[in-house]
Amino acid sequence: MLNTNRITQIALSLVLIVFTITASNYMKNSVYRLEDELDGIKQNIQTDIETIHILNAEWSKLNNPARLRALVADHIALNPIKAEQIINYSALPFNYEMSESKKEIARKNIAKYAKNNREMKKLANASR
Amino acid sequence: MSKKILVKNKDDNFYLPGEEINISREDSFINWEAQKNSGYAGKARILLAVCCFAFAYLLVALRLIDTCVLPNWLEDNSTENQYIIHEKIHRADIVDRNGTVVATSLPTKDLDANAKNILSPRETALKLTQIFPELDFEKLYQKLKRRRGTFTIKRNLSPHQQSLIMALGNPGLEFRSSEKRVYPHKNLLSHVTGVADIDNKGISGLEKGLDDRIKTSEIPVKLSIDLGVQDTVRSILAKNMNKFHALSATAILLEVHSGEIVAMVSLPDFDPNNITKKDEKSLLNLATARVYEPGSVLKVFNTAMSLESGKVKLSEKFDATEPLKLKYNTIYDYRGENRWLSIEEVLVYSSNIGSARMALQAGFNEQYHFLKKIKFFDRMDLELVETAKPLVPSYNDWKISDSTVATIGYGYGISVSPLHIISAYAAIINGGIYHNPTLIKREKPAESFRVISDNTSQQMRKLMRAVVTKGSAKRANVLGYEVGGKTGTANKLGKDGKYMDEKVRTTFVAAFPISNPQYALLVMLDEPKATNDTSGFVTSGFNAVPAGGEILSAVAPQLNIPANYDLDEQRNNKIIEATFGR
Numbered sequence: 229m230l231n232t233n234r235i236t237q238i239a240l241s242l243v244l245i246v247f248t249i250t251a252s253n254y255m256k257n258s259v260y261r262l263e264d265e266l267d268g269i270k271q272n273i274q275t276d277i278e279t280i281h282i283l284n285a286e287w288s289k290l291n292n293p294a295r296l297r298a299l300v301a302d303h304i305a306l307n308p309i310k311a312e313q314i315i316n317y318s319a320l321p322f323n324y325e326m327s328e329s330k331k332e333i334a335r336k337n338i339a340k341y342a343k344n345n346r347e348m349k350k351l352a353n354a355s356r
Numbered sequence: 357m358s359k360k361i362l363v364k365n366k367d368d369n370f371y372l373p374g375e376e377i378n379i380s381r382e383d384s385f386i387n388w389e390a391q392k393n394s395g396y397a398g399k400a401r402i403l404l405a406v407c408c409f410a411f412a413y414l415l416v417a418l419r420l421i422d423t424c425v426l427p428n429w430l431e432d433n434s435t436e437n438q439y440i441i442h443e444k445i446h447r448a449d450i451v452d453r454n455g456t457v458v459a460t461s462l463p464t465k466d467l468d469a470n471a472k473n474i475l476s477p478r479e480t481a482l483k484l485t486q487i488f489p490e491l492d493f494e495k496l497y498q499k500l501k502r503r504r505g506t507f508t509i510k511r512n513l514s515p516h517q518q519s520l521i522m523a524l525g526n527p528g529l530e531f532r533s534s535e536k537r538v539y540p541h542k543n544l545l546s547h548v549t550g551v552a553d554i555d556n557k558g559i560s561g562l563e564k565g566l567d568d569r570i571k572t573s574e575i576p577v578k579l580s581i582d583l584g585v586q587d588t589v590r591s592i593l594a595k596n597m598n599k600f601h602a603l604s605a606t607a608i609l610l611e612v613h614s615g616e617i618v619a620m621v622s623l624p625d626f627d628p629n630n631i632t633k634k635d636e637k638s639l640l641n642l643a644t645a646r647v648y649e650p651g652s653v654l655k656v657f658n659t660a661m662s663l664e665s666g667k668v669k670l671s672e673k674f675d676a677t678e679p680l681k682l683k684y685n686t687i688y689d690y691r692g693e694n695r696w697l698s699i700e701e702v703l704v705y706s707s708n709i710g711s712a713r714m715a716l717q718a719g720f721n722e723q724y725h726f727l728k729k730i731k732f733f734d735r736m737d738l739e740l741v742e743t744a745k746p747l748v749p750s751y752n753d754w755k756i757s758d759s760t761v762a763t764i765g766y767g768y769g770i771s772v773s774p775l776h777i778i779s780a781y782a783a784i785i786n787g788g789i790y791h792n793p794t795l796i797k798r799e800k801p802a803e804s805f806r807v808i809s810d811n812t813s814q815q816m817r818k819l820m821r822a823v824v825t826k827g828s829a830k831r832a833n834v835l836g837y838e839v840g841g842k843t844g845t846a847n848k849l850g851k852d853g854k855y856m857d858e859k860v861r862t863t864f865v866a867a868f869p870i871s872n873p874q875y876a877l878l879v880m881l882d883e884p885k886a887t888n889d890t891s892g893f894v895t896s897g898f899n900a901v902p903a904g905g906e907i908l909s910a911v912a913p914q915l916n917i918p919a920n921y922d923l924d925e926q927r928n929n930k931i932i933e934a935t936f937g938r
Contacts, residue, residue, distance in 0.1 A: 249420055249424060252424040253424045256423070256424055278463055281460070281462070281463075282462055282463075284449075284457050285457055285460045285462060285538055285540055286540075288456050288457035288458070288460075288540040288541070289540035289541075291456060291583075292542075292544070292587075293541075293544070293583060293584050293586075293587030293588070294544070294587060294591070297587075297591075308910055308913070309913045310835075310909065310913070314913065314918065314919040
């Protein structure tokens with residue numbers, strides 16, 4: 229005959245079995261849910277990668293130098309930089325290291341520029 | 357007839373009427389198995405039921421294991437793969453040195469027809485021709501009617517066309533993912549990138565030369581070309597080509613310390629996105645795939661060779677008083693000075709006689725080996741497939757004929773590509789080290805070796821500068837960038853094998869800033885015509901040189917070359933401008 233001990237044993241194992249089944253089923257379902265989510269994310273990433281790829285190509289097309297040049301000519305009053313517009317600091321005519329007074333330096337510079345200007349004028353006249 | 361079942365071996369028994377019902381138990385069930393094992397039938401039935409239930413439970417258990425533990429095998433596994441839509445791009449991008457895309461593959465859809473599954477071919481063909489007006493109805497109808505095989509109807513559908521096809525709902529029309537090679541900058545890099553065909557196979561340029569690399573790796577190929585510089589060079593070159601009505605024009609800008617090509621233009625060019633039949637002539641990359649007689653530009657290498665050999669001293673002078681008579685031909689000067697010329701003057705006035713004498717003094721052996729060293733004998737080792745093999749005389753010619761040595765001294769009798777010239781020129785001025793030219797941005801410099809000593813290179817730089825300040829290249833004296841260079845005007849060989857007087861190919865090679873060269877530029881114009889500006893001249897100094905000067909002044913600030921702006925130079929330049937009226 230079944231004693232109480234045996235009944236408890238069976239009941240307990242039954243409870244355990246039910247619990248295990250429920251737990252594993254729940255776990256499995258949540259894994260599936262997560263996998264679905266993951267797939268969705270992967271798909272989004274892929275779409276994004278493709279979109280970025282296409283946008284890159286479009287960006288490159290929009291950056292076409294010829295197109296930019298035309299746009300600059302239309303909208304900005306800037307010209308390509310010339311060598312004359314770039315000068316080294318060391319090549320500047322001001323010499324601050326010499327222990328002369330500022331007035332003197334200024335006077336010298338003005339004299340220098342005046343001389344240069346005279347020469348330029350002469351040259352311009354000569355070329356005419 | 358129940359009697360027969362119930363009563364065994366008692367067929368002949370006699371019963372009174374009604375007696376057969378009251379058969380004694382002993383009589384009627386005699387020898388009957390069930391009598392001995394009472395309850396047997398019930399037990400069997402129970403067993404059967406238990407088995408049924410057990411089986412049912414087993415199924416439930418199995419299904420439980422299946423649903424809880426094993427993955428879903430009942431559902432179609434292929435659905436899982438549907439999410440992996442990572443369609444690998446088959447060709448890697450090509451980008452310029454700043455990372456701007458110059459060639460890329462875009463995912464598109466092609467439309468296929470599975471003729472077997474097509475519903476009503478006639479109607480389908482009609483609707484397809486409505487969507488794609490360029491398709492031929494008859495041809496399409498015939499193909500669909502045959503109901504055999506799968507064929508491509510249209511490549512690279514737009515999303516709108518895709519939705520129209522979807523709306524047709526014809527099971528025989530199938531989409532196939534494919535990709536389309538796109539060149540966003542159109543003509544700008546046509547000869548550099550080349551093209552890939554509809555099957556994504558490179559058929560020209562880098563697409564062919566680096567086909568394996570582009571197909572196997574997804575990492576973009578980084579060019580040494582700078583897109584902005586390339587565009588500047590191309591637009592100025594195109595402007596000058598039109599101005600002088602030249603047949604074609606070529607320009608190469610090279611970084612002299614690494615051999616990296618920053619700009620390479622060959623005009624006319626084509627749109628790699630859409631090649632038509634009239635592009636046939638422009639498909640050729642004139643910078644690498646054609647060889648020319650370089651003309652006076654070769655005097656640079658002749659002088660470098662003579663100085664390097666030690667047989668000619670920088671202080672020496674050469675007799676250019678009268679034409680040089682050789683066994684088979686006589687060498688004349690173009691607008692000769694008719695006096696003794698120093699080496700500097702030989703270059704400044706571009707004296708054929710002086711150069712020929714210099715070459716003869718150095719000797720054929722020196723010349724032969726020097727030209728071999730600067731790779732004038734070999735096909736250019738470049739990433740492009742379109743490279744031409746130079747035309748050079750055989751060693752024997754060199755050995756026996758003084759006139760070969762003399763004519764090569766001033767640039768005739770040998771044909772090399774413009775790329776040969778500019779890479780060798782870079783080696784002459786950069787301190788004497790030859791770098792193999794490359795179109796790919798490299799982490800470490802490409803193969804390099806010494807061709808002349810640093811000392812000779814320094815002397816050559818001074819001579820090059822003199823050509824620009826005093827000689828034929830005055831118009832390229834861009835303020836602030838210390839240009840040094842050499843011009844060349846080569847008469848073209850006519851069909852009759854004689855040189856034509858009017859038809860010339862003008863070349864200008866330059867380096868800047870010459871005191872510490874960073875970049876070398878080559879400009880070549882084919883058959884430039886005289887215009888009002890050139891006072892009727894077609895020599896290099898009047899077309900290729902101003903074009904080169906224009907390119908240099910526009911490109912140098914873009915390349916971050918610090919301008920060495922000095923007032924004295926400006927004054928000199930004003931004088932030059934006043935004299936030449938540039």
